[in-house]
Amino acid sequence: MALKPFTMSNGIHVKQGDWITTPFAPMLQDPKNWTDPHNFHRFRHADVTILASLEKPDSFKSPDPDKTALLTDIRG
Numbered sequence: 001m002a003l004k005p006f007t008m009s010n011g012i013h014v015k016q017g018d019w020i021t022t023p024f025a026p027m028l029q030d031p032k033n034w035t036d037p038h039n040f041h042r043f044r045h046a047d048v049t050i051l052a053s054l055e056k057p058d059s060f061k062s063p064d065p066d067k068t069a070l071l072t073d074i075r076g
Contacts, residue, residue: 035064
């Protein structure tokens with residue numbers, strides 16, 4: 001929700017109180033952005049170097065290893 005009026009770079013005017021949203025589902029399901037986008041991969045965004053420190057590193061696979069990020073450091 002906009003706290004004050006503003007104009008976007010493309011010229012769209014947003015009034016105070018207006019809501020702006022982003023359609024995440026279509027972007028997250030786009031095969032141009034993700035390998036196998038319609039299937040759940042719980043470690044898609046997990047950094048494989050962190051996962052490798054776990055007990056069974058071979059059980060963790062990411063279909064897009066170049067798109068991972070260190071979200072939580074699980075190394076104690």
